[in-house]
Amino acid sequence: MNGAKWWAATIAATVVVAGTVTTGVVVQYKHALTHQAPYKPIEPARGITALTDKGTTNNEALRSTVGALAQDPRLAGFAGTIVDATTGEVILEKDADKPLTPASATKMLTATAALYELGPDHRITTDVIKQDDHTVVIKAAGDVWLTDERLDQLAHKIKEQMPSVSAVLVDTSTWKGDKILGGWDPDDVNAGYVAPLEPIMLYGGRIGAKEGDVPRSQNPGLDVASALAQRLGAGTKGYTDSANGDVIATTESEALEKRIFQMMQHSDNVMAEAIGREIDAAQPVQATLRILSEHGITIGASEVADNSGLSLHNRITPALLAQIATKVATDPEVHSLILALPVAGGSGTLVDRYAELDGRGWVRAKTGTLTGVSALVGVVPSISGHIYSFGLISNGSEIPEARAALDTLASALRDA
Structure with a gap:
């Protein structure tokens, strides 16, 4: 299946997931968790015809838009990378090589490495x-x-x-x-x-x-x-x-692909650590980074302490996260990870976000949340048919405010 057709199929699945009934996590601090009532179905996302014929887009205008949004004071200590995965153009680089605490965005490394090393059908x-x-x-x-x-x-x-x-x-x-x-x-x-x-x-x-x-x-x-x-x-x-x-x-x-889906939707730390040890029982973190490097991903200044993102010792660059998101968007070996990512306003840890934003039903991303930490890494198809990948981290911020700012930033990519 070529890239455009595959994306059309993927987003069609997004529409289905976005209309399901799920239960959402409101705010998960390190020692506090509250839940909402079961989520009401949202309206299906708009048509997907743009995905089969890539149109033109004004990336210069988009750079200006996201550059301004990246200055939002709600993001506090912010670093981020955004890439037009369709063309390879870099849209945003703000402290892209600065390692920050990523929280559960770390799970993107684990899931991607596992699919590369073991394949989607691997079972225990x-x-x-x-x-x-x-x-x-x-x-x-x-x-x-x-x-x-x-x-x-x-x-x-x-x-x-x-x-x-x-x-x-x-x-x-x-x-x-x-x-x-x-x-x-x-x-x-x-x-x-x-x-x-x-x-x-x-x-x-x-x-x-x-x-x-x-x-x-x-x-x-x-x-x-x-x-x-x-x-x-x-x-x-x-x-x-x-x-x-x-x-x-x-x-x-069950097959690895299904277990990754469960892990990513619910941001389950036990599952993430288990998948890391499925890669290598003795040195899961080292093996994860090695596999990513072997597939052309630059680790840079990132320092990874676990496979789940729960450790406060983790420091990962937005550039690394964006590289992984771009691989997921462009490399058939790890395409299936797209379907494991929560849908904005529709499923998993994004179920209660993007209420009034254009990214609702279109953004697919892994969240990261610890006290003072909010992260978002994923992909979104734009109206023009281009696919954008992103890695965004906010440290030292208030979680609800930072989440709102990150969601606005990701939604701007949908409008490109």
């Missing part, structure tokens, strides 16, 4: 091993997307091979390194933003819920062993660092 297989006549070991492999239904199926398979099981152990040794990373707040687990990093979890380690920012378990791997033990009638559960024996049952995750 978790084996259950018969250690002795009455003991099974779950060989954790990085699947933090386990559900009750999949555990039920796994228990059924095990019972067919071993009618009597008295102990269920879990081997979490496949992931190396710390379970809580540098720059994470110790309260993040209880606040529901992340769980200690173990390579198997039921519903991302959530306690008493299947989704949302609810408190997470301190021992998510053990929780899986306990849940399986309950289904098997086993009284003993625990950790082990070895799994020797025959595989008697397996469970397989």
